[in-house]
Amino acid sequence: EAQVTQNPRYLITVTGKKLTVTCSQNMNHEYMSWYRQDPGLGLRQIYYSMNVEVTDKGDVPEGYKVSRKEKRNFPLILESPSPNQTSLYFCASSMLASQYEQYFGPGTRLTVT
């Protein structure tokens, strides 16, 4: 089954404790992206990647890092989480030629206390 998986689905952590949210897709997509969703703000792009070893900042990259060492994986790293990073995070992937048709993961709800 074609899908995007994220882990963990739920995470409660404390300020400053490094964490990684994993994202994996099995569709051989070149394009992958991370979004955060906050009430009343819609989805905002954090980082995206057009292929292995190619990453770029989205609209709200501050406080986040990503890497793309393999085509299927695109982890999101919070080196020193802060409470304003409490949010719902989505990973998405697509073919490079049709970035509008993105396949979304189920989401990761992160709470930073």
Place this chain on the structure above:
Amino acid sequence: AQSVTQLDSHVSVSEGTPVLLRCNYSSSYSPSLFWYVQHPNKGLQLLLKYTSAATLVKGINGFEAEFKKSETSFHLTKPSAHMSDAAEYFCVVTVPGNTPLVFGKGTRLSVIA
């Protein structure tokens, strides 16, 4: 730069009555426009797309949207609402090339029995 404005944050309809979710866009270039749907506790799913072909586009589950350049609008409609349509709907704009998707803030659709 491009942007979208979803004119209603919440729309409530009775089952069996028409649905209208409004979206206006702004773009310096010929836009591509999309509607995504997010059911509770799920990731986003592409509902329909406009990419400069027919101005009236049909999507899944009986939804339609009409691209009106003169009004810079891309409203989403459905003749008869079903309980399963209750979800959050996002209007999205992008332009050709490797440009990111720009999401509206979302419209929550409630369907009353």
